[in-house]
Amino acid sequence: MPQLLRGGRWRAVLARACRAVLFAGPRGASGGPGCARDAPSGAGELRGELDRFGGVSVRLARLDAMHRLDPVAFQRALQAAIQKWRSEGRVAVWLHIPILQSRFIAPAASLGFCFHHAESDSSTLTLWLGEGPSRLPGYATHQVGVAGAVFDENTRKILVVQDRNKLKNMWKFPGGLSEPGEDIGDTAVREVFEETGIKSEFRSLLSIRQQHTHPGAFGKSDMYIICRLKPYSFTINFCQRECLRCEWMDLSDLVKTENTTPITSRVARLLLYGYREGFDKIDLTVEELPAVYTGLFYKIYHKELPDSYKTMTGMD
Numbered sequence: 040m041p042q043l044l045r046g047g048r049w050r051a052v053l054a055r056a057c058r059a060v061l062f063a064g065p066r067g068a069s070g071g072p073g074c075a076r077d078a079p080s081g082a083g084e085l086r087g088e089l090d091r092f093g094g095v096s097v098r099l100a101r102l103d104a105m106h107r108l109d110p111v112a113f114q115r116a117l118q119a120a121i122q123k124w125r126s127e128g129r130v131a132v133w134l135h136i137p138i139l140q141s142r143f144i145a146p147a148a149s150l151g152f153c154f155h156h157a158e159s160d161s162s163t164l165t166l167w168l169g170e171g172p173s174r175l176p177g178y179a180t181h182q183v184g185v186a187g188a189v190f191d192e193n194t195r196k197i198l199v200v201q202d203r204n205k206l207k208n209m210w211k212f213p214g215g216l217s218e219p220g221e222d223i224g225d226t227a228v229r230e231v232f233e234e235t236g237i238k239s240e241f242r243s244l245l246s247i248r249q250q251h252t253h254p255g256a257f258g259k260s261d262m263y264i265i266c267r268l269k270p271y272s273f274t275i276n277f278c279q280r281e282c283l284r285c286e287w288m289d290l291s292d293l294v295k296t297e298n299t300t301p302i303t304s305r306v307a308r309l310l311l312y313g314y315r316e317g318f319d320k321i322d323l324t325v326e327e328l329p330a331v332y333t334g335l336f337y338k339i340y341h342k343e344l345p346d347s348y349k350t351m352t353g354m355d
């Protein structure tokens with residue numbers, strides 16, 4: 040096991056916001072507040088940060104000289120660390136491995152670690168140390184697709200496309216997958232523009248479909264959200280790569296046609312109802328509210344709530 044950090048240097052490293060380090064230090068060394076306070080027992084030891092649930096997080100990207108460590112030495116250090124964490128009553132270990140250090144995945148797996156998730160440049164593995172079955176939360180369960188039902192109230196026309204690369208050519212609303220950190224309405228507006236060339240603005244959320252083991256969701260579930268959008272450009276310039284056809288169709292024709300998907304047909308009927316009886320009957324509108332975490336905000340979607348109810352203090 041390489042001697043990576045010595046004497047005062049390792050104390051300085053620990054002081055640096057309790058970063059995880061692979062180190063060999065004097066017996067009795069401990070991390071600062073928030074660190075796993077473990078006394079080293081061997082030549083080298085893996086250190087991690089303690090989380091508020093009593094788990095330990097080890098980030099290999101923050102450790103010095105990992106490129107010099109071979110998988111056998113890593114496995115030995117990890118095994119010793121697990122023993123220590125168990126004796127200290129830690130409930131879980133989170134191991135973050137950069138993609139270029141993937142040679143450490145197999146040794147970790149041989150000690151019981153499983154994949155929790157992977158991003159483009161790293162993977163995260165976990166090991167449950169607590170009593171009984173693991174209580175660690177899983178990772179993403181759904182992908183989110185968003186479509187725009189772009190309805191022009193003046194002409195009663197609705198924007199529809201037929202996908203290329205589909206076995207059946209059926210009319211549907213333009214849409215696609217949401218990007219990380221993107222608001223639902225922004226996805227709808229972006230996808231409509233990319234696929235059809237039509238500019239529009241978000242009005243409301245109309246429906247949510249949840250489908251499990253969706254064929255296009257890599258074994259995950261699919262959440263498909265349809266928004267009502269208002270167009271402010273009308274000349275179609277559709278994406279030839281994704282769409283076969285694109286047109287403004289009479290809403291009543293879309294309601295009647297058999298050449299469409301059940302969800303498109305249902306939402307066309309919902310739109311017709313809203314157009315005739317008032318969109319407030321079908322719209323879930325959006326509002327931004329402050330999160331309990333300082334400085335953060337979120338979007339909430341629900342039926343319109345009268346202002347008097349937004350400000351009322353009791354049941355008066």
Ligand SMILES: NC(=O)C1=CN([C@@H]2O[C@H](COP(=O)(O)OP(=O)(O)OC[C@H]3O[C@@H](n4cnc5c(N)ncnc54)[C@H](O)[C@@H]3O)[C@@H](O)[C@H]2O)C=CC1
Binds near residue numbers: 262281300
């Ligand atoms: N019932 C309906 O009316 C339909 C609903 N949806 C929903 O729409 C959402 C997804 O929308 P999309 O238009 O499919 O996404 P999207 O608009 O983000 O486009 C997906 C793009 O990725 C490409 N692609 C997909 N898989 C690929 C692969 N394995 N290799 C190479 N290229 C690949 C496609 O050719 C397409 O260009 C989902 O939520 C889905 O449930 C999709 C189709 C019909």
Ligand SMILES: [Mg+2]
Binds near residue numbers: 214230234
């Ligand atoms: Mg699409």
